[in-house]
Amino acid sequence: MSSKRTAAFPAEDATVSEGVIVPETAGRHRPATAASPGEPLLVVEDLRVQFTRGGRKINAVNGLSYELAPGSMLAIIGESGSGKSVSSRALMGLLPPTAKISGSVRFDGRDLLGLSEREMQSLRGGDIAMVFQDPARSLNPTMKIGAQITEAVRLHSDLDKKGAQARAVELLKLVRLPAAERRFHEYPHQLSGGMRQRVMIAIALAGEPRLLIADEATTALDVTTQAQIMELLVELQQRLGMAVIMISHDLGLAASYAQDVVVMYAGRAVEYAPTKVLFANVRMPYTHALLGAIPALDREPHSLFEVTPGQPPDLSALPKGCPFRPRCSNATDQCLEMPPFTEHDPEHWFACWHPVGSGTGKHTANGEQR
Amino acid sequence: GGGDSGGSASGGTGGPVGEPQQGGELTVLEDAAFAGSWPAGLDPATNTTGGSNIAMNQAIFGGLFLLRADDDGSNARVEGHQAESYEMSEDGTSFTIKLRDGIEFSDGTPLDAEAVRANWERALANACTCKPNWPLAENGIQVVDPLTISLTFTRPFPAILASFPTSNVNWIASPTALQQMGEDAFKIKPVGAGPFTVVDNQLSSVLELEKNPNYFKEGLPYLDELTFQSIGGDQPAYQALQAGQAQAYEGLNTTPLLEQAQANGQMQVTIQPATSPYVVQLNTEIAPFNDPRAREAIYRATDFDAINEGIFGGNYEVSQGFTAPGGKFYHAEVEGYPEYDLDRAKELVQELGGLTVNLGTISNYVATQINTALQTQWQEAGIDVTIEDSQLSGVIQKFTGGQWQAMLQTAGAWDPAAGVGVGFRFNSGVPYSGVNDPALDQLLADASSTVDEAQRDDLYQQAAELIAQNFYAPFGLAFAPANLAAAGVHGPGLTTKIPPLLVNTGVIWDEVWREQ
Amino acid sequence: MAVVEPAPSFSLSPEVDEAEARAGGRGRRWRSQLGTWIPAGMIAFVLVACFLGPTLLSLPSPVGGSVLESNQPAFSPGHVLGTDPNGNDILSRLLHGGQSSLWIALAVNLLGLVVGGTLGALSGYVGGWVDTAIMRVLDVLIAFPSLVLTLAVAQALGPSMTNTIFALAFFSIPAFARLARSAVLRLREMPFMAAAQLAGTSPSRMLFKHLAPNIAPQLITFGMLGMGIVIIIEGALSFLGLGIPDPAPSWGNMVATGQLSLSATPMLVVWPSLALLVTVLAFNLLGENLRARWSGR
Amino acid sequence: MTATATPRVPVSRDPRVSPLSRLTASPVLRLVVKRLLMAIPIMLGVTVLTFWVLSLIPGNAAQQLLGPEATPEDIALLEQQLGLDKPGVVRYFDWLQGAVTGDLGNSLVSRQPVSEILSARLPVTAELVFLAFVVSLVLAVPVALLAAHKPGGVMDRISMMISTLGLSVANYVLALLLVLVFAVSLGWLPAIGYTPLEDGLWANLRGMILPSAAIGFPLFCYYTRFLRGDLVDQMQQEEYVTTARAKGVGSWAVLIKHAFRNSSFGLITIVGLNLGALIGGTVIIEQIFALPGIGQMLLQAINTRDFVVVQAAVVIFALVAVVANLVVDLLYAVLDPRIRYGSR
Amino acid sequence: MTAVEERTAGDRSGARTPLLRARNLVQEFPVQAAGGVKGGVVHAVSDVSFDIYRGETLGVVGETGSGKSTLARSVIQLPRPKSGVVEFQGTDLMKAGRKELKESRRQMQMVYQDPFGSLNPRWRVSELVEEPLVGHGQGNASSRKRRVEELLDLVGLDPSQYAKRRPFELSGGQCQRVAIARAVALEPALIVADEAVSSLDVLIQAQVLNLFEKLRRELNLSYLFIAHDLAMVKQVSDRVAVMYLGQLAEIGPAEGMYRQPLHPYTSALLDSIPRVDPVTGAAHRPVALPGEPPSPIDPPSGCRFRTRCPRAQLKCAEEAPQLVERLPGHQVACHFPLDVVEADLPPKPAGATLAPPPVPAQPTAPAQPAPQQTL
Ligand SMILES: Nc1ncnc2c1ncn2[C@@H]1O[C@H](COP(=O)(O)OP(=O)(O)OP(=O)(O)O)[C@@H](O)[C@H]1O
Numbered sequence A: 001m002s003s004k005r006t007a008a009f010p011a012e013d014a015t016v017s018e019g020v021i022v023p024e025t026a027g028r029h030r031p032a033t034a035a036s037p038g039e040p041l042l043v044v045e046d047l048r049v050q051f052t053r054g055g056r057k058i059n060a061v062n063g064l065s066y067e068l069a070p071g072s073m074l075a076i077i078g079e080s081g082s083g084k085s086v087s088s089r090a091l092m093g094l095l096p097p098t099a100k101i102s103g104s105v106r107f108d109g110r111d112l113l114g115l116s117e118r119e120m121q122s123l124r125g126g127d128i129a130m131v132f133q134d135p136a137r138s139l140n141p142t143m144k145i146g147a148q149i150t151e152a153v154r155l156h157s158d159l160d161k162k163g164a165q166a167r168a169v170e171l172l173k174l175v176r177l178p179a180a181e182r183r184f185h186e187y188p189h190q191l192s193g194g195m196r197q198r199v200m201i202a203i204a205l206a207g208e209p210r211l212l213i214a215d216e217a218t219t220a221l222d223v224t225t226q227a228q229i230m231e232l233l234v235e236l237q238q239r240l241g242m243a244v245i246m247i248s249h250d251l252g253l254a255a256s257y258a259q260d261v262v263v264m265y266a267g268r269a270v271e272y273a274p275t276k277v278l279f280a281n282v283r284m285p286y287t288h289a290l291l292g293a294i295p296a297l298d299r300e301p302h303s304l305f306e307v308t309p310g311q312p313p314d315l316s317a318l319p320k321g322c323p324f325r326p327r328c329s330n331a332t333d334q335c336l337e338m339p340p341f342t343e344h345d346p347e348h349w350f351a352c353w354h355p356v357g358s359g360t361g362k363h364t365a366n367g368e369q370r
Numbered sequence B: 001g002g003g004d005s006g007g008s009a010s011g012g013t014g015g016p017v018g019e020p021q022q023g024g025e026l027t028v029l030e031d032a033a034f035a036g037s038w039p040a041g042l043d044p045a046t047n048t049t050g051g052s053n054i055a056m057n058q059a060i061f062g063g064l065f066l067l068r069a070d071d072d073g074s075n076a077r078v079e080g081h082q083a084e085s086y087e088m089s090e091d092g093t094s095f096t097i098k099l100r101d102g103i104e105f106s107d108g109t110p111l112d113a114e115a116v117r118a119n120w121e122r123a124l125a126n127a128c129t130c131k132p133n134w135p136l137a138e139n140g141i142q143v144v145d146p147l148t149i150s151l152t153f154t155r156p157f158p159a160i161l162a163s164f165p166t167s168n169v170n171w172i173a174s175p176t177a178l179q180q181m182g183e184d185a186f187k188i189k190p191v192g193a194g195p196f197t198v199v200d201n202q203l204s205s206v207l208e209l210e211k212n213p214n215y216f217k218e219g220l221p222y223l224d225e226l227t228f229q230s231i232g233g234d235q236p237a238y239q240a241l242q243a244g245q246a247q248a249y250e251g252l253n254t255t256p257l258l259e260q261a262q263a264n265g266q267m268q269v270t271i272q273p274a275t276s277p278y279v280v281q282l283n284t285e286i287a288p289f290n291d292p293r294a295r296e297a298i299y300r301a302t303d304f305d306a307i308n309e310g311i312f313g314g315n316y317e318v319s320q321g322f323t324a325p326g327g328k329f330y331h332a333e334v335e336g337y338p339e340y341d342l343d344r345a346k347e348l349v350q351e352l353g354g355l356t357v358n359l360g361t362i363s364n365y366v367a368t369q370i371n372t373a374l375q376t377q378w379q380e381a382g383i384d385v386t387i388e389d390s391q392l393s394g395v396i397q398k399f400t401g402g403q404w405q406a407m408l409q410t411a412g413a414w415d416p417a418a419g420v421g422v423g424f425r426f427n428s429g430v431p432y433s434g435v436n437d438p439a440l441d442q443l444l445a446d447a448s449s450t451v452d453e454a455q456r457d458d459l460y461q462q463a464a465e466l467i468a469q470n471f472y473a474p475f476g477l478a479f480a481p482a483n484l485a486a487a488g489v490h491g492p493g494l495t496t497k498i499p500p501l502l503v504n505t506g507v508i509w510d511e512v513w514r515e516q
Numbered sequence C: 001m002a003v004v005e006p007a008p009s010f011s012l013s014p015e016v017d018e019a020e021a022r023a024g025g026r027g028r029r030w031r032s033q034l035g036t037w038i039p040a041g042m043i044a045f046v047l048v049a050c051f052l053g054p055t056l057l058s059l060p061s062p063v064g065g066s067v068l069e070s071n072q073p074a075f076s077p078g079h080v081l082g083t084d085p086n087g088n089d090i091l092s093r094l095l096h097g098g099q100s101s102l103w104i105a106l107a108v109n110l111l112g113l114v115v116g117g118t119l120g121a122l123s124g125y126v127g128g129w130v131d132t133a134i135m136r137v138l139d140v141l142i143a144f145p146s147l148v149l150t151l152a153v154a155q156a157l158g159p160s161m162t163n164t165i166f167a168l169a170f171f172s173i174p175a176f177a178r179l180a181r182s183a184v185l186r187l188r189e190m191p192f193m194a195a196a197q198l199a200g201t202s203p204s205r206m207l208f209k210h211l212a213p214n215i216a217p218q219l220i221t222f223g224m225l226g227m228g229i230v231i232i233i234e235g236a237l238s239f240l241g242l243g244i245p246d247p248a249p250s251w252g253n254m255v256a257t258g259q260l261s262l263s264a265t266p267m268l269v270v271w272p273s274l275a276l277l278v279t280v281l282a283f284n285l286l287g288e289n290l291r292a293r294w295s296g297r
Numbered sequence D: 001m002t003a004t005a006t007p008r009v010p011v012s013r014d015p016r017v018s019p020l021s022r023l024t025a026s027p028v029l030r031l032v033v034k035r036l037l038m039a040i041p042i043m044l045g046v047t048v049l050t051f052w053v054l055s056l057i058p059g060n061a062a063q064q065l066l067g068p069e070a071t072p073e074d075i076a077l078l079e080q081q082l083g084l085d086k087p088g089v090v091r092y093f094d095w096l097q098g099a100v101t102g103d104l105g106n107s108l109v110s111r112q113p114v115s116e117i118l119s120a121r122l123p124v125t126a127e128l129v130f131l132a133f134v135v136s137l138v139l140a141v142p143v144a145l146l147a148a149h150k151p152g153g154v155m156d157r158i159s160m161m162i163s164t165l166g167l168s169v170a171n172y173v174l175a176l177l178l179v180l181v182f183a184v185s186l187g188w189l190p191a192i193g194y195t196p197l198e199d200g201l202w203a204n205l206r207g208m209i210l211p212s213a214a215i216g217f218p219l220f221c222y223y224t225r226f227l228r229g230d231l232v233d234q235m236q237q238e239e240y241v242t243t244a245r246a247k248g249v250g251s252w253a254v255l256i257k258h259a260f261r262n263s264s265f266g267l268i269t270i271v272g273l274n275l276g277a278l279i280g281g282t283v284i285i286e287q288i289f290a291l292p293g294i295g296q297m298l299l300q301a302i303n304t305r306d307f308v309v310v311q312a313a314v315v316i317f318a319l320v321a322v323v324a325n326l327v328v329d330l331l332y333a334v335l336d337p338r339i340r341y342g343s344r
Numbered sequence E: 001m002t003a004v005e006e007r008t009a010g011d012r013s014g015a016r017t018p019l020l021r022a023r024n025l026v027q028e029f030p031v032q033a034a035g036g037v038k039g040g041v042v043h044a045v046s047d048v049s050f051d052i053y054r055g056e057t058l059g060v061v062g063e064t065g066s067g068k069s070t071l072a073r074s075v076i077q078l079p080r081p082k083s084g085v086v087e088f089q090g091t092d093l094m095k096a097g098r099k100e101l102k103e104s105r106r107q108m109q110m111v112y113q114d115p116f117g118s119l120n121p122r123w124r125v126s127e128l129v130e131e132p133l134v135g136h137g138q139g140n141a142s143s144r145k146r147r148v149e150e151l152l153d154l155v156g157l158d159p160s161q162y163a164k165r166r167p168f169e170l171s172g173g174q175c176q177r178v179a180i181a182r183a184v185a186l187e188p189a190l191i192v193a194d195e196a197v198s199s200l201d202v203l204i205q206a207q208v209l210n211l212f213e214k215l216r217r218e219l220n221l222s223y224l225f226i227a228h229d230l231a232m233v234k235q236v237s238d239r240v241a242v243m244y245l246g247q248l249a250e251i252g253p254a255e256g257m258y259r260q261p262l263h264p265y266t267s268a269l270l271d272s273i274p275r276v277d278p279v280t281g282a283a284h285r286p287v288a289l290p291g292e293p294p295s296p297i298d299p300p301s302g303c304r305f306r307t308r309c310p311r312a313q314l315k316c317a318e319e320a321p322q323l324v325e326r327l328p329g330h331q332v333a334c335h336f337p338l339d340v341v342e343a344d345l346p347p348k349p350a351g352a353t354l355a356p357p358p359v360p361a362q363p364t365a366p367a368q369p370a371p372q373q374t375l
């Protein structure tokens, strides 16, 4: 994989600066060596991450598997602490040395977990880029944003300083930062949250990555800005043919934008399907509970929520069997055995002995209703 | 009296010495806590630390008289320097000095009787600690002829000659220069007729001098440049000498360093013949020492010989009176001196029903060490001792407050009547004395106004016996600091012994030379 | 050296994280806290050695030795580390000196903690003119060359343990106060402060029950790091003829009198310096470890 | 600015903007002005405190100068000559009046103008402090970076040991040891004395190396410890570090370009606070190396109760402390963009 | 202002006097520039008026920085607002002395967003819940202990298990329960919940929201419920207030407002919510509101929303719209509210929006109030 590329994005400066973005065919600018169509760009298999902290083992990720096709968007959703961030950082080799990682992660045919720190370093930002949750903290407060982007550009291209700066301005325009030339010379704190997140995206795009991981990229923003950013991401993804992993705990957000969804619980994938398939027919009780707990506009004032009792499990002392068992109303003794994560319905994977729903598109009641 | 040829071969501790050589530079270190501080400048009349700046004064002004001694420190005598001769009247009430002819200050003006008179009058009017305590008669200073000047006293004053080397009247500054420069500038760059002239003077830090080409003594001084440098203690000074940044250090008193230096082949150590022994002053005015038994207990509990052996490696003598081996009128034994006797001490303490003493001193290495040792010894006799060392001001405060009990001090001088003499510690009505005894006052007064040396000796011996009989103050170690010099440096007082004037020896800088 | 504020890295996160608290595996936690226990053990050792050692080893008195036994080399009979020029047992002086040095360090830091902490907390919490007044006064103290102040105070009052503590407190109080103030300013914005106010909690309760326990860890950690500095400054005072008066020992004045003849009697400096080193190291390690734990790293 | 004086000169700038408001519009300038104004009460406080503290010290210059042998009459006379018989408050205001007009008075002991004494001695101390400061800082940065690169690694442990050692050795002992090694044994550097800059840069520097090392080494240790801790914090806790790593920036570059930049602010604060201590260190060190600086002068002045000189020295030291903190604030303002633009 | 007065007769509140009456609240914060030099002023809350009745929940929504928290803190007088009137149970808190304020605060408690930050990390759960009882000198030690147990039971925490724990031994949801227990300890009339569930996981959030509802029903509590999740606010509120840049854009009954928003900003907010229908599983793709929120230090003239408003006219820049009741109990501060059809609006002169250069992403003509993005 050539991580250094001199070619920029197609000359689109003129159009971009006017803000009109012409959608292009996905992957047009991709080198021919890219994974052939149909072959997944990223295959995560039985990924496990364990931390040792204070002498105790924290099983942050416990056998996570999914695939990602080039140019598509995958959403990973789950509660706080379910291992979303850890699993995605594991892909990028950004975990602290205390983390023990096992399983396999194949990116474009290469096993990422076997790479040296040096190889990983050239991969980071070049082939895989990442955008983080809190744009206020994720940018270096003492560096001009232009410099931060330029730095990323120079790491992944042969451009000289001037060229890299020009490229950085281009990127700022690409992410539709108003008055890009002026902003280039500003510091992060002079920008609003939404603008900062755009800068983060511009940095991520600097290496023309084939995979962009957006770790709760919009959680810190309010709804209107969130919509702006998501729109931008989707558009860039389609135009540039990037694959995107979008991490969120907002089911609605995932449903609105992603092609595929992985639902995580206690470090495991518990349900995995194309968005349409999944929401048409939720099978996993946990996903079902999530759906029942989100407020909806069409509910009456003062109506109650479906309540799932209990707390997320302690990752250093996971319950035996299905981790959701203690909170699940469908649970039986069978759940003391770990349900396998398999493709029960076509394209629809889940791990449950007692799934809800019957494939009719309407899920039957589980637990208390209203 | 008369002039000295000066160039007498001075044998230091470093073996045979060749002929003096001309030229070279010398850096002399002085302890910042004593001689290394001259905050008020170097005008002899106004230098309030003049008593400790004798070295600088000699180098700049030369001196009317100088104390000299044989190389081993014996046969000490005051000799004329800029003074050609002197004459004391029979009754001891007048003293006439004849100056050498042709001496010029470095500004070219003559050092004559008028100049001397002007200097003396200024000196006596000012508050220098080195101001002489002359019993001067009205109009006591008279210029007889351009080179002769006489002093008249109200009483016989035989100590007049001995008082010169330690006091500011010995240093004659150019009155013309003083007038031209003004006092404030003069004290920074004083003009004298000494062997060296001032190049630069940073008060209490560095004094740079260079050879005075018109010095009245032919061929002197030997050195081209002489620098006095203030330094913060014996250890840095010793190291500086080792490193070769300086060639001499006056006033080393840290015993371990002294011993180390003695073992160092590159170093000459000259321990000066002591003139002032340590004395434990007891305040006889208040309890507990208004009781002679308490005082005797202290005498009996004190074993200075042990201290000398233990702390000072037996380097010094132990006195029984206020004179020391280097000074005048020294006698090793004082009749009836109450010697160390622990059992007697214990007995006395028991008799008294216990004894509690507060023993003070001025903060300095040797004094504190002696006090610590004394505390131990006294405690052995059952005396309860707290020791306390204070800065100078604290000591003064204690004395003037009158509430002190015991105080470790030094007593005496080369001549007991001159300088910080014995009267200072033992006369009635003096704030720094703990004794109120008319008989002793009388003895001391008589001694100081007697011309005949043998008679004086006898009177002082009587005074010492009186002190011992009344247990006024046990005497001890006759301590004197040592001078340190790098190999190849020679000079009277530096590598030969001369009894210290006040604390340090009066080095005669004209005659200091370096092997090239 | 002066006491300066450490990095303002500090958070409210508790000593142990959630999961750790639940797990409570004794042995494992013990091992994880080795970083704390080793220096704590070193400190305990120093304390025991200094405060009980002289009795346990039935050492001779640290003062009042016979001058006839002065300057004995190490391992002489009865004097493991030899004697000093006054004939006192060096080991005994070392241990007794540790008592005074540790007392001073403790007292100075405690004074700083209590007085400085209270002043700073008050200043930060009350704000307004009280804050301005306190901070201006402290600014003056900070701008004032502390050595001069200490020298002056020590000279004015004379050398003694109490006066040394008093003089050194001028170093520590402003530093603690500033630290406490900045911590309180940060805490003041925490919702729990507003919540307490809503709950009708009285100002004194706010100060002592809400703020104090939260700033205490940071101040204590800071104090740990300051222990060594205080011992050394006490030595500097001794160097200048103040500090603990002779013949009573302290590490500071042992070093200070030892250095007077350093080249001839190096061991007089080496022993107290070593003791100081071990103590400073232990307190620094402990302080840093506690800081790391309390800041939830 | 001249525009207001001569109205006929065409004013190109917006006439409504007065020069003053233009001045105050710059946050940095406003900061300077504000801090300078704040310095006034601090300096006043310092002078009052000095006067008060000095008045507590027993004895005065007259007594001290004349020594234990002086008669009370002599002392009283000298006191009168020196003006020490006046009440403290009067003396303070006399002094203040002079100081405000730039006249720091004359030494009680030598009668030299204090300004003259200071001008002779300030360069020595300034150079000493400057060198100590620069050396400690210049060394601390790379060592801290090395240590922070692998926390718990070999370099980290070595630097930890060295710095603990440095923090537990008294600086006067260190000074003597340095002389023993470098001047006495090796003979590389002079043991004492000051060579003015005019006598050659190298000669001057040679003499300053050991004293500035004696002052600078403990500081170096302190800075190293501090910076290392802060760097590790930044590396482990700050999200922008992760961002940089995610960009593909190498670990050294992250440490130097990103973390260090942010850690430098904490370091600057410490340095500013420490400058006072730095100067305090000169008192003892100048004594040992026989350097004719302010510290040496201060100690002597305290001993002779030359309070006019002490007062001046204290004012100088305090001024340096205040200015140092002003500089720190300015450095923040210049280096930290969050402050520079005044919108935090 | 007057609009509110006029409205009071009529709708469901009837002639009841409000529990809380806020009028023309203004809160500003000076911002510090470099090194503590005074900079500008943040207009955090500008002229906001509203009422809350007993047993009623008023929801407040708005984007971040719009002044929701400041409004909440102004109500409880921590800190006191700059000007305006806060009348609580007939007492004017703005003029109340220490004593009166303390008395009123008994009836007025707050639950904060940050479940850990609002509990002193060094206290035990029992002490935390007991704090208001101690602060207001209620009962003796043993009666307070009993009350604490009751309260913990009420919020669903087993006292025997949790009373001795410290906050860090609790999960976020449990912390929030403790905070709620503390808030209801004095049986207040009003609870101000500032994003009280925003930081919680969905499943836990549902638990806590249900707890709020249960308490409301059982204790007849009123809530000032602040959140940025419009759907959630709707589900818990009787009435909803929409804030934009320190001002009320719209206030009205929850149902009505969501069915027919009157303010273009409310409409944009509703369109920005990504959502999936829990029943059908159908996703709704949000539509973004263009532009960046202006700075509260220097808010736009006239209508503060005009810089991002697709309907903005010259008038919007010149004249600040007042809250006007356009539907029963439903007020809006807009010159051209959405119940006026686009066609009825005056023709738009060029440059009327006076907006900074719009985000280029929005080049399409403002034909629709909320343009649909085609991808
Ligand atoms: N460096 C680490 N050391 C120890 N444990 C860690 C570390 N990083 C993460 N964990 C633990 O791993 C688990 C999974 O964390 P992760 O950040 O992946 O959750 P998440 O799903 O991203 O949650 P959120 O929605 O809160 O971001 C958590 O319990 C967390 O405490």
Ligand SMILES: Nc1ncnc2c1ncn2[C@@H]1O[C@H](COP(=O)(O)OP(=O)(O)OP(=O)(O)O)[C@@H](O)[C@H]1O
Pocket: E029, E030, E031, E042, E043, E044, E062, E063, E064, E065, E066, E067, E068, E069, E070, E071, E228, E296
């Ligand atoms: N103490 C303060 N000092 C200065 N400015 C403040 C202060 N408190 C709030 N502000 C400012 O006032 C404005 C309103 O803040 P507020 O916290 O009320 O908004 P919010 O609607 O609660 O936002 P969020 O949804 O982020 O909680 C913001 O611009 C904020 O920066």
Ligand SMILES: [Mg+2]
Pocket: A084, A085, A086, A215, A216
């Ligand atoms: Mg996460």
Ligand SMILES: [Mg+2]
Pocket: E068, E069, E070, E194, E195
């Ligand atoms: Mg808020």
Ligand code: NI
Pocket: E041
């Ligand atoms: Ni305004």
